Amino acid sequence: xxxxxxxxxxxxxxxxxxxxxxxxxxxxxxxxxxxxxxxxxxxxxxxxxxxxxxxxxxxxxxxxxxxxxxxxxxxxxxxxxxxxxxxxxxxxxxxxxxxxxxxxxxxxxxxxxxxxxxxxxxxxxxxxxxxxxxxxxxxxxxxxxxxxxxxxxxxxxxxxxxxxxxxxxxxxxxxxxxxxxxxxxxxxxxxxxxxxxxxxxxxxxxxxxxxxxxxxxxxxxxxxxxxxxxxxxxxxxxxxxxxxxxxxxxxxxxxxxxxxxxxxxxxxxxxxxxxxxxxxxxxxxxxxxxxxxxxxxxxxxxxxxxxxxxxxxxxxxxxxxxxxxxxxxxxxxxxxxxxxxxxxxxxxxxxxxxxxxxxxxxxxxxxxxxxxxxxxxxxxxxxxxxxxxxxxxxxxxx
Amino acid sequence: xxxxxxxxxxxxxxxxxxxxxxxxxxxxxxxxxxxxxxxxxxxxxxxxxxxxxxxxxxxxxxxxxxxxxxxxxxxxxxxxxxxxxxxxxxxxxxxxxxxxxxxxxxxxxxxxxxxxxxxxxxxxxxxxxxxxxxxxxxxxxxxxxxxxxxxxxxxxxxxxxxxxxxxxxxxxxxxxxxxxxxxxxxxxxxxxxxxxxxxxxxxxxxxxxxxxxxxxxxxxxxxxxxxxxxxxxxxxxxxxx
Amino acid sequence: xxxxxxxxxxxxxxxxxxxxxxxxxxxxxxxxxxxxxxxxxxxxxxxxxxxxxxxxxxxxxxxxxxxxxxxxxxxxxxxxxxxxxxxxxxxxxxxxxxxxxxxxxxxxxxxxxx
Numbered sequence: 001x002x003x004x005x006x007x008x009x010x011x012x013x014x015x016x017x018x019x020x021x022x023x024x025x026x027x028x029x030x031x032x033x034x035x036x037x038x039x040x041x042x043x044x045x046x047x048x049x050x051x052x053x054x055x056x057x058x059x060x061x062x063x064x065x066x067x068x069x070x071x072x073x074x075x076x077x078x079x080x081x082x083x084x085x086x087x088x089x090x091x092x093x094x095x096x097x098x099x100x101x102x103x104x105x106x107x108x109x110x111x112x113x114x115x116x117x118x119x120x121x122x123x124x125x126x127x128x129x130x131x132x133x134x135x136x137x138x139x140x141x142x143x144x145x146x147x148x149x150x151x152x153x154x155x156x157x158x159x160x161x162x163x164x165x166x167x168x169x170x171x172x173x174x175x176x177x178x179x180x181x182x183x184x185x186x187x188x189x190x191x192x193x194x195x196x197x198x199x200x201x202x203x204x205x206x207x208x209x210x211x212x213x214x215x216x217x218x219x220x221x222x223x224x225x226x227x228x229x230x231x232x233x234x235x236x237x238x239x240x241x242x243x244x245x246x247x248x249x250x251x252x253x254x255x256x257x258x259x260x261x262x263x264x265x266x267x268x269x270x271x272x273x274x275x276x277x278x279x280x281x282x283x284x285x286x287x288x289x290x291x292x293x294x295x296x297x298x299x300x301x302x303x304x305x306x307x308x309x310x311x312x313x314x315x316x317x318x319x320x321x322x323x324x325x326x327x328x329x330x331x332x333x334x335x336x337x338x339x340x341x342x343x344x345x346x347x348x349x350x351x352x353x354x355x356x357x358x359x360x361x362x363x364x365x366x367x368x369x370x371x372x373x374x375x376x377x378x379x380x381x382x383x384x385x386x387x388x389x390x391x392x393x394x395x396x397x398x
Numbered sequence: 399x400x401x402x403x404x405x406x407x408x409x410x411x412x413x414x415x416x417x418x419x420x421x422x423x424x425x426x427x428x429x430x431x432x433x434x435x436x437x438x439x440x441x442x443x444x445x446x447x448x449x450x451x452x453x454x455x456x457x458x459x460x461x462x463x464x465x466x467x468x469x470x471x472x473x474x475x476x477x478x479x480x481x482x483x484x485x486x487x488x489x490x491x492x493x494x495x496x497x498x499x500x501x502x503x504x505x506x507x508x509x510x511x512x513x514x515x516x517x518x519x520x521x522x523x524x525x526x527x528x529x530x531x532x533x534x535x536x537x538x539x540x541x542x543x544x545x546x547x548x549x550x551x552x553x554x555x556x557x558x559x560x561x562x563x564x565x566x567x568x569x570x571x572x573x574x575x576x577x578x579x580x581x582x583x584x585x586x587x588x589x590x591x592x593x594x595x596x597x598x599x600x601x602x603x604x605x606x607x608x609x610x611x612x613x614x615x616x617x618x619x620x621x622x623x624x625x626x627x628x629x630x631x632x633x634x635x636x637x638x639x
Numbered sequence: 640x641x642x643x644x645x646x647x648x649x650x651x652x653x654x655x656x657x658x659x660x661x662x663x664x665x666x667x668x669x670x671x672x673x674x675x676x677x678x679x680x681x682x683x684x685x686x687x688x689x690x691x692x693x694x695x696x697x698x699x700x701x702x703x704x705x706x707x708x709x710x711x712x713x714x715x716x717x718x719x720x721x722x723x724x725x726x727x728x729x730x731x732x733x734x735x736x737x738x739x740x741x742x743x744x745x746x747x748x749x750x751x752x753x
Binding site: 038041042047048052111116123125127128134184188335336340341345347351 | 474476478480483484486488489500509511512513514517518533534535536537538539543544545546547549550551552555567625628639
């Protein structure tokens with residue numbers, strides 16, 4: 001198979017600068033929102049003592065989960081030896097770093113005391129899965145940077161496979177940790193489940209690949225690089241499998257809950273009485289995030305269909321995380337079985353929440369940061385292959 | 399009496415006196431306020447016993463807590479801090495109604511302590527669960543983890559703090575069992591206010607001290623924990639739930 | 640050379656003192672430790688004491704922040720912050736931002752213990 005040639009993007013067109021300008025404006029808005037929230041205190045947001053994690057966390061966790069999943073493409077190349085994916089590995093590694101940067105930025109800027117980040121990085125309670133996550137996230141940077149280096153530096157190419165294996169295992173642990181942040185909450189019915197860790201893993205595969213597909217298609221289209229059907233067909237099939245797998249996990253989780261009498265109230269809440277959460281579950285998560293992409297990916301062949309499917313997966317993923325994170329907090333904690341509960345602290349009732357502008361601005365700012373970093377990196381280093389045309393990727397249909 | 403018998407009687411008397419006095423000495427040691435140089439110790443475990451059959455519409459405990467610890471509302475019920483609140487219960491089938499005060503339960507195995515990434519949420523040796531605001535980064539994970547919804551996040555700048563109760567924006571807080579009062583031998587403000595006008599709902603004491611009133615009541619009367627199924631071994635026990 | 644160095648040092652000292660923070664100590668007798676030690680190490684003492692008080696429950700007053708405030712709070716305003724406040728005057732001069740009083744009360748609330 002011919003050796004792949006990579007090159008930087010030119011990055012001098014008006015379109016490129018317009019893109020950076022727009023992303024820069026969104027980043028500034030996000031920073032402004034973070035300052036506004038920190039300076040005044042969180043009462044200016046829609047978050048409350050019942051819903052302590054809001055829109056910023058929906059975006060942040062989406063970006064972090066997608067960051068670990070987007071590395072899949074590189075792992076399939078290095079760890080599982082699929083040659084077709086090798087030219088895509090560099091972009092995959094880059095996106096892993098930039099998406100994680102965006103997600104962590106949002107998370108840190110939403111803290112009650114973001115200036116204490118140094119404290120968070122020097123005081124660890126090792127019983128906390130959150131503390132482990134901080135280690136795993138920072139370690140992920142080092143591991144992926146090293147992995148990318150083995151790909152860029154020709155003399156290190158023979159180390160790509162072991163580096164890829166380390167990165168693969170590391171991010172499985174990392175995503176398990178992220179899912180366990182919720183799974184380890186003993187006293188919350190929507191959460192305390194061992195299923196959340198593998199669900200997050202499979203969500204990461206799906207969201208990460210959807211973002212990868214969109215970024216790849218946009219980058220090739222806007223820089224005039226050919227992107228052939230062979231590569232797209234592979235990515236399309238893979239994305240379809242991941243979307244189906246997420247749906248499977250969701251079905252299993254809810255079916256099991258429906259079988260357990262104690263969990264009936266939670267299921268009733270999410271599946272038909274939860275208002276906005278029910279709507280987002282069925283229309284957002286299942287329809288837009290599951291069924292529509294499957295129809296588009298396996299029923300149509302046009303590039304528009306793939307791009308639309310990927311966009312639908314992303315929107316559905318955001319809906320899924322909204323239902324999980326915010327719906328899970330809105331559902332009351334059950335301290336007194338068989339009793340109606342009322343108090344000045346909103347015990348016993350479904351908590352109200354409406355996303356506020358600063359929260360959304362911060363979340364979107366994180367997405368913009370990830371994309372801006374990606375765009376700049378593509379200009380600075382040769383992450384993109386010169387061509388992914390069918391003839392150039394060779395007979396790697398193995 | 400022969401000398402040997404006298405000796406044995408003497409020893410016996412000394413032993414009996416010692417056995418009689420020793421628990422009393424221990425009692426005195428614990429009943430006195432711990433001196434300021436002494437650290438909190440595992441020998442003690444502070445707890446509350448709340449008999450909710452004595453609770454009515456009264457909320458003296460809530461008022462006393464907010465006065466003592468300096469937390470107030472800003473007219474924003476969703477984000478205002480509450481260290482203690484009255485919860486109203488009504489049985490779904492029978493309609494039987496009750497109220498109870500709910501605050502941090504000072505668990506022996508606190509989920510909030512387990513999940514805190516920096517170790518700011520911690521349990522002191524004598525069982526009081528606290529937040530070290532110097533290390534709290536305001537991530538609110540402990541607020542999610544608490545089974546009782548006991549924790550509040552401070553959503554705005556704080557002014558006019560009490561000297562004994564530092565509190566500030568961006569950190570998480572909850573009932574401290576009035577640790578500043580307990581350390582000088584007093585009782586929590588809620589208990590004092592409850593008992594002041596003859597109310598008998600709340601009692602405070604050392605759960606490890608076999609001679610304390612609270613220990614005796616727990617030993618001889620029925621009581622329960624909220625969410626006993628979680629096996630957290632709370633320091634706050636209820637009667638009449 | 641030495642004269643130049645000496646003159647520079649003298650000028651700088653005078654200049655420094657001219658701008659030196661003016662603060663009122665408020666309580667005449669000695670502080671809990673010698674002045675030089677307090678200036679150099681007061682932050683270390685506070686850091687050490689805070690863990691002893693909060694985590695271990697040791698509430699000796701010698702190095703407690705509350706005791707510092709009770710002694711040093713201004714006679715007019717009752718606070719260690721604000722114009723001529725004991726803590727703020729030095730800290731604003733040195734541009735070292737402190738966040739102690741975001742949580743701790745800067746006001747004297749009772750007669751100081753010794």
